[in-house]
């Protein structure tokens with residue numbers, strides 16, 4: 625049997641989680657580690673909520689609500705309704721089963737476990753075969769500086785529905801947060817490092833900005849590839865396109881390629897953006913043109929197979 629290809633994926637909540645699922649569906653061919661963004665974590669109802677870690681775990685466990693785009697399929701909302709009745713802040717909806725995840729995570733953290741240990745134990749309980757590693761165990765939060773003032777990420781994203789104009793992104797904890805040894809080892813030991821099709825500014829940038837992570841990726845012995853989260857000049861979901869524009873980036877696959885030039889050597893763009901290939905190659909990147917819209921398991925698996933294929937047997 626051929627050796628398993630060690631793949632380490634950097635991911636946020638939606639696009640990255642779907643690609644994680646696609647990679648996991650490749651079965652024994654791939655030994656998968658997913659490094660999850662934690663900079664959009666928050667405290668809600670006294671609980672530690674980790675939207676990206678949970679999205680990744682739910683996708684890998686096959687229980688994600690892929691229609692709504694967050695939470696667990698078929699989840700109910702009794703707890704939310706009661707919390708609202710009791711006068712709790714109700715702008716952040718968490719389903720009942722989803723709430724259980726945050727309750728158990730918070731219990732383990734209060735018992736003194738590192739977030740890495742917590743996620744490892746919970747992923748194992750969900751029978752997830754891949755390793756899911758938070759980028760850091762430390763407190764590390766995106767601050768969205770907007771025309772309405774500095775906002776916590778979920779405040780901007782959910783409560784204010786991404787309406788304020790973004791002026792700047794900063795990371796609270798940037799001076800103190802450290803990447804975990806586990807995640808640095810997963811980058812160093814990978815045959816292939818993949819930057820998933822996630823928001824480059826609030827999902828991938830916080831991971832790469834942790835001390836030593838950019839240089840670890842640059843020094844990785846494996847090959848490095850990114851998948852564009854911008855397709856035909858738009859985000860499939862969320863504020864990525866507007867954020868890129870507000871912060872002076874071109875809203876296109878090429879605009880994202882510019883952000884990742886130097887960090888990866890290969891860039892995957894959608895068939896819809898095939899015309900952009902020469903201008904991305906001019907940035908010094910090899911370009912693969914593929915169907916990148918993962919509307920279901922089949923598309924996610926096919927994209928994952930095409931992303932991994934050049935690294936097979938490395």
Ligand code: GDP
Pocket residue numbers: 635636637638639640641642676821822823826827851852853854855858859860861862864865916917918919
């Ligand atoms: P969030 O944490 O939920 O905001 O999710 P992400 O950090 O993963 O970023 C959202 C980005 O993922 C958006 O720019 C989307 O366009 C992109 N995205 C979501 N699904 C897909 C997909 O199936 N294919 C591609 N290429 N991009 C996707």
